[in-house]
Structures are given as C-alpha cells and as structure tokens.
Amino acid sequence: METISCNLCGSNVSIPYIEVKDRFTKELFHVVCCSNCKLIYLNPRPNKEHLQNYYPQQYEPHHVPLTDSGKWHQHRMRQIQLDYVEKYHLHRGTLLDIGCATGEFLAAASERGWLVKGIELVEDAAQIARSTYGFSVVTGEVEMVLTENNTFDVITLWDVFEHLTNPRQVLQQCFTALKPEGKLVIAIPNLDSFDRYLFGKDWVGWEVPRHLYFFSKDTLIHILDDTGFNLLGEECLVGGKGVFQISLASKFQGSSFARLINKISPIILATLWPYRQFAYHLNKGPVITYMAQKRLL
C-alpha cells in the first residue's frame, strides 16, 4: 500500500470521508477528503504493481456482451456517446479513446467518419481491437504512451478517469495532444447521483480499490482549469441500468434476500425505469459525462 498526497493541490492533510469494502475481496479501504481543496480520493491505496490483482475474472467491464440484447444495448450506448461528442464538435476529425478496451466506441466513431486511435492498458483487449477492426491501438499506461502533440480534435475517457493513478498528469498530456480548442470528454461516477444516496457504501461508484478518485463537479472544474481546460457542459448519458444492478447486488450480498433479489432484479429494473429517467433528466444519474475544451494560450 502507498500513502499519497492530494493530486489536485498537493496537500498531505485530509480527513476520513467513507470506509468502503471491495465487493470482490471484502477488504476494507479508506476514502479521504482533502482538507484544503475537498478532493475525495482513496488513501492509502494499493501500489501500482498490485492494483491489477484487484481486477478479478468476473469484473464486468472486461466482458464483451454476448447476447443480442447486450450487443444492441452497447451499440445504442455508443451512438448516444457519439451524438454527445458531435453536439460539441461538428467536424469529424481525429479522435483518441483512452481506455478503449476491445474498440467498440472506436468502431462506432470510425463508421461515422472519424479517424480513430486507441490506448488500452490490457494487451488482450487491445489485440481484439486491432484484429477485429484494424485500428491503431497502443498498449500501456496512458502516462507512458500518450506522447502526441497538437494531433487530436477529440479525446474521450469513458469510465476511465477514476481509475487513473495520476489524473493531473494525464490531463496535462491530453492538453498537449489536443489541437487548439480540442474537446475532452470525461465520463465518471456521479457523486451527486440519486443512486449514491440510495445505496450508500454499496454504491458501485465507490468501487474501491479500482476507483482511485471521486471528482465532484467543483473539484473536476478545478483540475480542468489548472490544466488548461474550460468546462462546456455536463450530461447523464448512459450507464444507469447495469450499474444500478451491481449496486443492488452489493447491497444485498450475503443476506438472506440475495438470491431473491438476484432472481427478480429484471423486474425491479423494469419497474424503476421512471426513476432512472427522472434521475437522468436532473443530471442525477449514476454516471455523468463532462465536456471540456482546450483553452487557447
């Protein structure tokens, strides 16, 4: 384990914020809040070389959907994400997806005419993206492999930012890699979501120790401003149903209701459709997407 200072302001002074158990190992982790800038982060946290041990076989984001409905849902999700990108960036130019996994978002963007590139930490996933679609996908830690200068119109980080060990450094590299007025898209767990208050410690947005940072709108604007970006907009786009199900399963894990909840979860999810729509409408969905723009020097 390593003890770290605040990634946003550098302070070493923090107060306990919440204690959360890893839903796979049941190990208890401490989330703290910086006394100076209010950034919420995991501290102490596993060393870089040990972090990968906390991604078990059954970790959901590492699985490509196999059913037709799963594939349809993923396709629809990609189109919603692209519509959001194109709402702010009308010209289809060059796009980099950081944490591109097996390349589904890149494929959707490429189909619409974007020139795409990916960065992916997991070699097996990157290899699938290369062999299935023929895309250029670099494997490695983003801090090590993002070396471009003035190259991309858009950089996207879908559900990746909260996993980064040094988000400030990555934003600085994104600033360099983007063209002037290039767009940066960051989708992260929404600290302000209804789900967070409904599920408390069992909210999947905590997801320790895989999630290392928990940015509020204020702390995100702060770090974006420090690294040369202006916030243009925010919207709850996707991610409601699946993450609600994981939070629900965590909440009842180990209890006598667990089996029943698991069995009837499709009914619960269908019943809660109005809840999710209402939450999305108010930007209180479990995942929120922020659109930022590189400032002109």
Ligand SMILES: [Zn+2]
């Ligand atoms: Zn701080």
